[in-house]
Each structure stands twice: as structure tokens, then as C-alpha cells.
Amino acid sequence: MVDKKAYQNKEEIAWCPGCGNFAIRMTLQEALADLNLEPHQVLIASGIGQAAKIPHYLKINGFNGLHGRAIPVGTALAATRKDLKIIVESGDGDIYGEGGNHFLHAFRRNPNMALFVHNNQVYGLTKGQASPTSEMGMKTGVQVKGVTNLPLNPLLLALAGGATFVARSFAGDRKHLKSMMQQAIQHRGLAFLDILQPCVTFNKINTFQWYKERVYNLEEDHNPESWEKALEKAREWGEKIPTGIFYRKERRIFAEEFPQLSREEIYDPRERVYCWPELLENFK
Amino acid sequence: MVDKKAYQNKEEIAWCPGCGNFAIRMTLQEALADLNLEPHQVLIASGIGQAAKIPHYLKINGFNGLHGRAIPVGTALAATRKDLKIIVESGDGDIYGEGGNHFLHAFRRNPNMALFVHNNQVYGLTKGQASPTSEMGMKTGVQVKGVTNLPLNPLLLALAGGATFVARSFAGDRKHLKSMMQQAIQHRGLAFLDILQPCVTFNKINTFQWYKERVYNLEEDHNPESWEKALEKAREWGEKIPTGIFYRKERRIFAEEFPQLSREEIYDPRERVYCWPELLENFK
């Protein structure tokens, strides 16, 4: 059994006291350890934002890249490094805003990786502008009269886009979150998990209390094999907010036929060059 | 009454003989003329691709910009030039591929413009690679073993994304197409029309015949006010392909409160500077 302490490092954490990110980080650590994964077997690709700092606060392989671009990084790693568990983890602005095109196309490819979005419905790191999931009417320094763009519903889009695993959890319910994370990591294909995360500094609407009062677990009576049912549930947002696995399905994964490269093959790629003469035939 | 010849220009057309684009162009011309719009009242923003060449083949205001970027251009024009009818028109690769993020976020803003996508399910101008809507298994110079990514369903995504007008038509049925175009242009908000367009050169699967055999008009018994019904219909693709207005709804449009600028106000923007002293109060 791997100890969750194996994932601990000593970086000073730059999140605000009380931020939902702490719970997510601790839960991830547990989820991984309890799946018996060691830090060197896991890699987190992240973007830029508060959420995206997560690989710094764990002892884990990490590629902390550009704002909005973690999905392509993770996708290529999932395809070429089949020996690693790949997690893409970032914020709602990062994945649904700047990175929206990759989000859209990721479901079409279905790479074998987990996608965790810390959805605090706001741009945290840049000090509180609206994110694509901010609610209508929310006032910010830029949206001075309140948000007027319709918030996007990431679960609905994922379902419409062909996702094979669509789930939601809440940073305030660590047990549930852990189970969601684990199932996502074990899913074969792209496992999308939207995590409701209170931002104590900038989001005064969707607070811990606000979420707490609304979230409920749909697992008991919900059949995640039904796309229609998933869709219906994904549209629920307001007085009640369902969490759990909305939808799950198996489908071809990205680069399925591409072999798992051994470390040797990676170190010495020349070994793979054969049939050169046949190739040259084309040019005479 | 405006004559459709008013939209005619003398450019040599660089489309292949038999291409579906010809029918779309002719129909657009008719649709606009019959709405009594004059060429100077309409502006087409397009991207890059075969479809995107359309503003060159009409006498019309046009901004033929970058591959994938016509939506933002059109959005700003729709907001600041309320006196013009704005049409964004481009190919499936352009709008759903390179421009996917703008497609996604356009529905949230709901700018008052029409979005016509010539969906030939292939990259025409770059010689036949798969587009985001190419069917699984379709072989191309790049997808040598056939497409393996799930094609995206633009109508489904539009519905999931909050679109207020979702329609499909077929370049082979000009009467239907004209009616769709006109209703789209008259819609208050973002009117999305996906147009099935045979590409005689590169798409040997989704040919004129293939579409012809499959498309049917859902207008008779379909209620475009029902999102659920629209969704169900949008998922239909295969033996039968519905065309028509799937969904229609009114909602706040982008920059609704921003006034229509007169030509004078545009020419001489200084007229708008007042309350300067109040502003300076903040800095003492």
C-alpha cells in the first residue's frame, strides 16, 4: 500500500486560507495512494491559474504549461507514455475559456486520462473576473453591471461532445470527491470530472454554504449508462445540483493501436528504423 | 424590391465544377434580395477555406479574415454596427476546428448575426484531410487508416451551448435553404445554420446522392420551441438526416444596451467625451 505522505512535498502553498483547493489537493493525494499508485507513475499536466498550481504542491511528475493548454499536453502523454497515469488538472477559466477548443476536441479523441477541473466559477489568479461558468448577474471589476453572457454548462457540453465519462463532485465532500477521482483515474478513456470549488476571496455568490445547500448525490438511483438520463441531470442547476457519475461508457481510446514504448525504445529511437529500402522505392 | 443581380460581381470563381458552394452562393443572393436588403446593408465575415471565399463571389461588404476567426470579427461588428446585417460564413474545418473556441462561446454571447457553415465534412482547400465532422473510417492522405476521432455534432453542441437558433439545410434543396437563410437572418440573436454541402472532389462518402437519399424536412410536425425535441432530432444522423429549424428562442443579445452608433458618431468619436471632471475625481 502506498502512503499518501509519499505525495507530500514542502512547497509553501500560495492559496488563500479556506480555499477549496486545499481539500482537492488532499483528496487527490489520498485517491492516488489508495489506488496504490506511486508518485513516479502519475503525471499531472496543468495550465495557469490557482488550480493549475497543483503539481507544485504535490510530489508528483508535473508539466505546468501554458494557460489553457494542458489538454493537448496530457493527450500526447497519454498516447505516448501508456505506462503513466495522466491527469490534466486546471481551473474553469483555463479549461473552458482559453482552452475551450481543446476541451471540445478532447472528447472526440478520448485519450486515456483524467480531466479534473477546479470549477470556482471565477478567474481566481487574475483577481476575480467572470469565468465561462460565472452566473448571470455576478458583478466583477470587468463585468461591472454583472455577467450577461450565458454561463456554459460543462457537463452538458461534454455529453454533447461525445464524452465517455462525465462526473461532478464538490470540494466540500471529500469522501465523494475521492471516489469520483478514483473512478475517473480508472476509467479507460477521457474521464471528465468537474469539481465545485469555493473561492473564498472572489466568488461571494457560489460559496461553500451555497454549494453545500444544493449539492446532492445522484448515485443511488441514477443509471450512468443512459445518455438521455445523464443529459437531463446535467441540466439541473439551481436549487438542486446533482453530483456523481452522470455518464460512463467505453469507446476506442486515442492512439489505441500505438504500442506502449519501453524506456529503451524511447531512449534509443533509432532502433525503430527498418524498411528503409521499401521507402526509397517511392522515389525512383 | 432588390434584384438578386445587385449581388452579382465579376470575379472568376475558383470552386470546382459541381461543388455545392455554387448553390449556396446563388441561394444567399436570392435570400438577401428577397428580404429587400441591399448589398451595402449586409456584411459577410469569413475565415479561410473554399467556403470562406464567398465574399469574393458576391458584391457585398466582406471581411475575409483568418482561418477560424470569423466569429469574433462578426461578433464585434454585430455589436458596434447595428445598422448592418452581419453574416458569418465559413467552412466546417474553419468554424468547428480551428475556430472551435469561438463557436463555443458565441452561443453564450448570442450576438445578433447569422452563422452559416458550409459543412462538406472535409478540409477542401488543403486537399482533403478529415474535418471535425468527417465520418469515422473516412480515409484521407493524413487519416491513412481512416478517421478514428468521433465526429462532432455541431447541432448538438449548439443546443448544449445555449444557442437560440439552430437549423440545418442542404445545398441540394435551394428552396429549403433559402427559407432557412432568411429565417436565420431575421432571427434576433445568433442564428446558426449548418449547411450540408457536397464536395465533389474530396468527399466521396457524403456525396450529393448520399445526402439526397437521407435528408428530410422536419418542419411539419416539429416544435422548435422544445429544447428536448430539438436535441432528440439533432442526434438523428445516419439513414435519415433531418433538416429545418430544430430550435428557436429569444434571449438577450450581445451588447443589447450598447446604442446604435450613427455614422457621425463613428467618424468623430470625440463627441462622446464628457464627464471628464468626474473621472478625474478618482485620481486626487
Added chain:
Amino acid sequence: MNTIGSLLAKALLRMGFHVFTCKDYMSRIRGGHNFSDIRFGPEPLQGGAEKVDILLALNEETWELHKNTLGETGMLVYDEEDFTPKGEEGKRKGLPLSKKAEEIGDKRIAGVIALGFIHSVLGLSPDALENILAEKFSGEILQKNIKALQWGHEQGEETFSVKPAKGLKGTKLINGNNAIGMGALVAGVQFYAAYPMTPSTGVLNFLAQQGERFNILVEQAEDEIAAINMALGASFGGVRAMTGTSGGGFSLMVEGLGLAGITETPLVILNAQRPGPATGLPTRTEQGDLEFVIHASQGEFPRIVLAPRDAENAFYKTVRAFNLADKYQVPVIILSDQFLGDSEQTVAEFDPEAVQINRGKLVKDYQEDTPYLRYRFTEDGVSPRLIPGEKGQVVLADSDEHNEAGNIIEDAQTRAKMVEKRMKRMEKIKEEMEPPLYNGPDHDQADYILVSWGSNYGPVEEARLALNDDGMKIGHYSFSDIWPLPEGKWREVLKGKSLILVENNYSSQLGSLLQKEGLGKPEIFIGKYDGRPFSGDELKRRIKKEVASSG
């Protein structure tokens, strides 16, 4: 910390001082170490100082990190409840800040107590500050604040002697970002699209907040690519449009920049520099993007780059950016940085009436019989620009190579002619660029010439003045219109001189540009790439050292 700092700065301003404030903050939301540097005096100020006279440390970390900056005669003010400073540097005064604040009934007013104390040490009356507090607060909260202020003021006695400037009137305390925003306002900006990115977000905030009052459509785009393409759409429609970002966002706008180039659509783009590459240091300063913005995007097309020197210059340069964009139908880049954007300084009140608007060859009524040609060949390469919507005429812009009408072409002749049409505007632009500003002794008497660009103006000037006081004969060329490099006699002057380049980067990018124009190899390069701005003191020291070792 920022609130306390800005209260003090405002009070000093109202008492008639010149003020300069500089913010140093981390790329995080709470915690971490953030501080404000406030400098004031009777003379205009355009930069921070290396040594601090009064250090207000609300916690021990601040003391530890800043003890080296406290000048010999400096004073440490600290919360004696919180820590006891070790070491012997300077004078020090512990106050029971938090304890007293709690006593008065609000923990948050500890800083105001300190401000009261600082006023007394400076021999200043707390009235101005009291007025400011009264504008901000009312009722019980105000009472508590005033109590705090007064108690603090009673604890000290005049230690430093300070004099306000004479005849300072209508002066305002404005940072570079707001100055740029105000410039855009009076230039008549009607559309601003951007994606948040430090340190450019200040401009987005400013314009969003003024949007309704001034009738500006401000939109937060889904990404920077959308932002620039929106701005181009709006501009094509005839309205004055702008976008703003920092390095990473500018990278994403590069393709759009070329689109402005080939479609000849006027556009103003703010690049507020921060240290790169990539994410780099989001809240720090650098001048690392000069050669990037000059060469960004495939192919060749004219563009203009303006690097404002200070807040006042930023205001006027922004107006100028809009005018140049319209006049030459090119993209104009305002190259600012975090130092300029976030630093407040006292500036003479901007006069919107003094500002000219030039929309270039914008056609009001197109009266000719022949169809309008968006890219008509003209002598100066600038084609009359018609706003779409004119009855009987259509306007076509194209990102492909095109003919005069804007339709796609592929033939060699038209292509070559269009390239020439576009490029020849560069010659006229060059003539219009303002030559670098020169300060210092007569050219032939200067032993060395400092060369700087953009926001380094202030610190370099301060160093130059100090060096001249020390007897060195040294001049200073400050570039603000930086691309294309202006014509003028400075070119001749520089050729024969010993140049000292001062830039906030590693590789001396202005140095490269000068060499490219054949202006000789700069002798000394003083670079800084640790994310912090230069101070005048630091520069003075480094210049002396370099000159000594090179001489």
C-alpha cells in the same frame, strides 16, 4: 498594505508633494510578501529609491526582507506586539499597533495608526488624510479611523524635514495603466476587447468601469485570439478599437497582428510587458518583448511601436497611437510594462481639449462613379477608407493577397505592387516618428551618452542628474517612438559616441536595433532581468562602476 500605501500617497499628493509609488506583489491572492514603495518630495519623481527612509513593517518577514534597504538615517516603524527586530540598523520605533486598533474597536485600522505616526515623524498635519478618510467612510467606522489617526499622530515628533512643491495645482496621482485608459477615452475608443492578463488588466478594468459613462463597449473575450479579431472587426466597421494584453496574450495575437497588416485595418494593441518567457513572472516587470513585437507575425508589413516614458507620456502616446493607426492604416503597439502600468505618479492634469483627433483618410461620402476600391493604389500607399454601409458601395478586406478591390489574386505583378504599396508607408511613418528625447550637456561635451527606452526614462534621468552633480559629463537619449527608429540628427550624434545602453532585459534589444541601423556598437550595457525595475541610485552606482572599469 496597498490600501495603506494608497491612503498615504493620496494624502501626500493633497499636501502638494510630488509622489511616486511602486507596487511589488506576488502572483497569488493572499499572503506572500507584497509591499508598496512610496516616494515623495518637492521635485517630480519617476522612479523608486534603493534606500528607504521610513520602513513600515507590519510583520517580521517584511523587516527581514527589507532590512538591507533601510538607509543609515532610516527609521523602522513596526508593530511591537508582533516582533522585536534584531540588529542595530537605523532608528526604530515600536508601536502597539494591533493592540491599540483592537482597543479602538477595529483590527483593520492598525495601518491607519501607523499612518498617523508617520505623519507626525514627517512633521505633517493629518488633516489631508482625515479628509480622505471622510470621503471613504462614514459613521462609526469613520470615527474609529479618525481616532486611530489621531492617536498615531500623537505618538511621534518631527524627525525628517520635508517640503512640498511650490504651485502644484490640478496635479493628479495616476498610474500608467489608468493613463493609457484615459488616453484611449479621449481618443474616442469605442470598442475594447481583452482577456485578463497581468499587468494589462488595469486597462481593461479602467475602461470597463468607464464604459457606460463614455459609451464604450468593453468585452472580456474567451481568449486573446478572439480579442484581437473582435477589435479588428470593430475597426473595420469604422469605430476606434483597441485590445490589450501581456506577453503570452500578445503571442496569441500574433496572427491577428498580421491580419491588421495585410488588411490595412487600424488597430491599437497594448502589450504590457512582464518577464518571460511563457508565464515567467506574472506580476513583475521587464522590457523583454521589444524585438518580438517589432518582428511578430509572418511576412513583412509596416507597424508602429510606441513605448511611453511615464504616466503623462502614456496618456498622450495612447492618443497618438490611435491617430497614427488611422492615418497610416497600420497596427500600432503600445509597449508598456508592469513598472509603468502599476506605478502611480503625480502628473499635471491631462487636458482632453488639447488633444487632436486624426482619423486619416476616412471617407465621409463616397461620391465617385466608379466602385470603391479598398486598396486603391495611391502615391503614399494609403488608400481612402470607406466605412461599410455607404449606399451603392461595398467594402472588401482580405487576408489573402488581393487586388485594389480586395479580391484574391495570385499573379506576380499585383502581388509585388501590393507589397510595395504596403511597405512604402514605412518611409512616411519614419519621418513622423518623434526623435529620442535628449537631456544633458551639449552633445560635444558629453563623455558618455545613456540610451534608454520606455519606462526606464525616470530612473535613468535620476541617475544622470546625480552623476552630473558628481561631475560626470553624461547625456541621455530616451526613446519612446521606437519603431520604426525615427529619423533625425541623433543618428549622427550617436555614431561617434560612447554609448551606455540601459535596458530592463538580458540581451540589450534596443542595442541590437541601433546596430542594425549601423549606429555602432554600444560600449556598455547595463541590463536587469530579475523582474525588478531600476532605481536611480542603483543605476548611478552601476554606471559609475562600468565606466570606471571600461575607462
Added chain:
Amino acid sequence: MNTIGSLLAKALLRMGFHVFTCKDYMSRIRGGHNFSDIRFGPEPLQGGAEKVDILLALNEETWELHKNTLGETGMLVYDEEDFTPKGEEGKRKGLPLSKKAEEIGDKRIAGVIALGFIHSVLGLSPDALENILAEKFSGEILQKNIKALQWGHEQGEETFSVKPAKGLKGTKLINGNNAIGMGALVAGVQFYAAYPMTPSTGVLNFLAQQGERFNILVEQAEDEIAAINMALGASFGGVRAMTGTSGGGFSLMVEGLGLAGITETPLVILNAQRPGPATGLPTRTEQGDLEFVIHASQGEFPRIVLAPRDAENAFYKTVRAFNLADKYQVPVIILSDQFLGDSEQTVAEFDPEAVQINRGKLVKDYQEDTPYLRYRFTEDGVSPRLIPGEKGQVVLADSDEHNEAGNIIEDAQTRAKMVEKRMKRMEKIKEEMEPPLYNGPDHDQADYILVSWGSNYGPVEEARLALNDDGMKIGHYSFSDIWPLPEGKWREVLKGKSLILVENNYSSQLGSLLQKEGLGKPEIFIGKYDGRPFSGDELKRRIKKEVASSG
């Protein structure tokens, strides 16, 4: 037209000629005017000719557009059913191409009839072509093709006398795009992500087609931003990764380029240039992106730019690109263009065994007790690189400024040190860059020195040889390793010389770079920016003219 051209080129190759083909096509799918230029002879060829000896015009438009290119002794071959050429230029031979083709029973073989005729005019046996047809077709179609070929061959008689090269063995006809693809193959590329964009798509096609055989994962990304970030992800994972695009796509990759820079992730990026700005001329050629790629992305970081001279050089340079990327952990840009990418030329068979693979400081087993540090400070600035997945160790890359472990930092000291660590690799890289290739008389005997870069090598060489034959003393420096500019004695040589810069652009971008390094002002600039490549003849003419008027 392309098929007929490639049949002829292959036949000539098999008969032992050196061949050079150049494609000229429009940015459209059908129709329009497209043509192939085929040149052959006993000597190696690296460019097209201004004048044509045999012009095969299948329609009148071709004749009208090309009549000026037909040399005095040239021959027009045309379909007499289609048109009757006006004018008196050269010899001409009308053949009933389409009529005869129909007679034989397949309209599409009209071109083969023409090829048969051309063989007879050249005094060549049609055997080689017959073999090629037999490899492509079979049964009835083959029979018809052979009939067409033979009938055509019977219609002409030897008019031109041609001699194949001696001892040409194993030679292949390869275009630049395929050469780059083959280079990537033997370098062991394991991942290639790209978005289609002319003229880079050839490389994507090639690798996709070889993907299965050579175990390469080739993915068409949703956009270029995804493409470069995918490639970076793969490379961080340890596999050799590459992406390719043209100007507009490169613009979108600019932010990713900086990410490679700060994360020190090796990456090979192909930018196949086409005329800009923006969409420009998609299917034409230009060298307009040199300064752009050198300065692209915010901030400062080392990068390498290699501009291959010809197909053979492209093959070896591509391998070198991968090795340099790994050795210095930097992005390497291969700067090719449409002229190089689409032109086929005869090259000696590439030898994959002769190719060395250097993966730099890739750590196989990390044995130390201390935790692995991705950005460990080392003397040469290059840190040992561990592939993630090693038991007990983790690897962290970061786009923010970071410490040795890869964790975010904000302090001034670490920042400065990291900048220095990254930048100091540039010095070593400079030493490793190959100096420009010199051809011509001894330096001190050359009156002028031509300077070119990349794909202009061939045409400039041809011009130089011709000029030397005419008695001019002229040398030629050809740059291929172009950034950083290599060290070497060329620097001294160039300083004192009269330089003639030849570039496929408007503003002489290499000229700018040379001046930046203080290498003096080039005297003459011969630029071309109409989307077409130089030919040797044209250059010779223009050089003569310029020298005459400058001398």
C-alpha cells in the same frame, strides 16, 4: 499536369539525368493555371530556368501565359485540336492530342502521347517511361497508355541533343518536404502533430503515410496551438517529437515556442514559409519569416534556426535539428519554404546508417540519493534530463519562473540565475553552428560576395557559376545554420567586402542580421517578393545590372 510532369521526371531520372522540378499551383482545387517546370541535364541542378526549351501547352491559356518564357530555340508542343497559337516565336509542333487519345479510348492519356513525342524530340527511348507506366497500371489501361506513348514517340524526331550524367547510381528524385520527413524518420521521430497548412502539409502526409511502418504517432490537431502543445507533451515524456506548419500556424505556435524555451523541452518545429502577411499567397514561396522566427515569443531564451539549402541538406539538417534540440534542450526551427518543399531534385541516396543520434544529457538511471532536479544549475547551462517514470523520482517542468526543482519562485536572485542558465547555452550553440558555405575564388580575389540563405542556394550558385564564366570574380556565402549566426572567419572576411544580398523577401532580413552583428552594410540587395522563386538566369541578369549601376 502534375502527373504528366512527374512521369517525365521519373523517366529522366531512370535514364540517368539530374532532374529538378518545380511546381507552380494556385490556391484552389480545380481549374486555374497550374504548371510543372522540369529541368534536366548531366550536371546537378538546384533551380528552375527562366527560359523553356520545350513548352507543352494543353490549352491556350498556358501558351498565352508562357509564350514569353519560350527560348529562341525553344519548341512549343500543343494540342492542335484545342487552339492555334498566334505569333512567330520558336519552333512549334501541333499534335492531335485529345483526338488521338479518344481514338485510343481514354481521354486522360493525351498527356502520355505528348510525353512520347517529347521523348522522340529529345532523342530518348521511351523504355524507361514504359516501365514506370507498367508499375502504375495494368491490363487494358496499361495497354492504352503504352499505345499512346508509342504513337506519340513516332511523331517526332531528335531535335535537341541531351546527355545523361555519368555514373549516377542510387540517385533518387525527392522534394524538400519528403526529405524533411525522411530526416525525421531516421532521427527517430516518434510523435508528429500538425494542422494542415500549405506548404507544410507534405511533411504531415509523408509521416502519416509512414507512421505505421515506422511506428510514429501522427495526429492532426484541432489547431496549431494544440499541435505544438501536444508535441511538447510528448517530448517531455521523452519521445522525439516534432510539429510542422507554415507562417499563420507558426504565429499561433509562438506562445508554445516560449514554453519550450522556459521549460527547456527539446522540440523540432518546421516552418515552411509562404508569402505573408496573414493568409498571403498560400501556394507560393517567400523567405519572409526569418526575423520573425528568431524573435518570436515574449521574453528571451535560446533557440536554433536551420534553413536547409536543398533536399539533401534538408534531410541531414532535420536529423541535426533533433540532435541539437536534445543536446541543448531548446526549440529548433527548420525554416524551409514552398520552393524547397515542393521542388523535386535528384539526390544521392540518403544513408540512414551514416546518421548519428545524440540525445544529449538524457539520464538513463538516476542513481543519486538526492531528489532529481529538472533545472539543476550546471556549468554549461544544460541540466541532466530524466524521463518521468523513474522509480522514486519525479520530474517537474514549469512555465513560470522556477527554481532548480521546477517549483515557482518569485525572488530576484533565482530569477536572474535562471535567465543566465538558460541564456548561456547560446554561447555553446554559437560555436556549434556550421559556418556559411563558401564557393568561389579565394576571398581576396573576389570583387563581390553573394550572400544567400536557405533554399536560394541553388539559384545563386547557378548565377555565380555563370557570372564567373563571364569573367566576374564573385564568391558566394550560403547560410544554412542561420541562428545564432555561427562563429568563424567568415565574419572577418565579410567585413571588408562588397556584399550582394540575395533574398526572397522585401526588406533583406539576413542583411539586418549581419548588420546587427556589426558586419557592415550590404552594398546591393536583390530581393524578390512576388511569390516566385529566383532562377539562376534571372539572378545573373539582375546581379550584372546592379553591379554595373553601383560600380
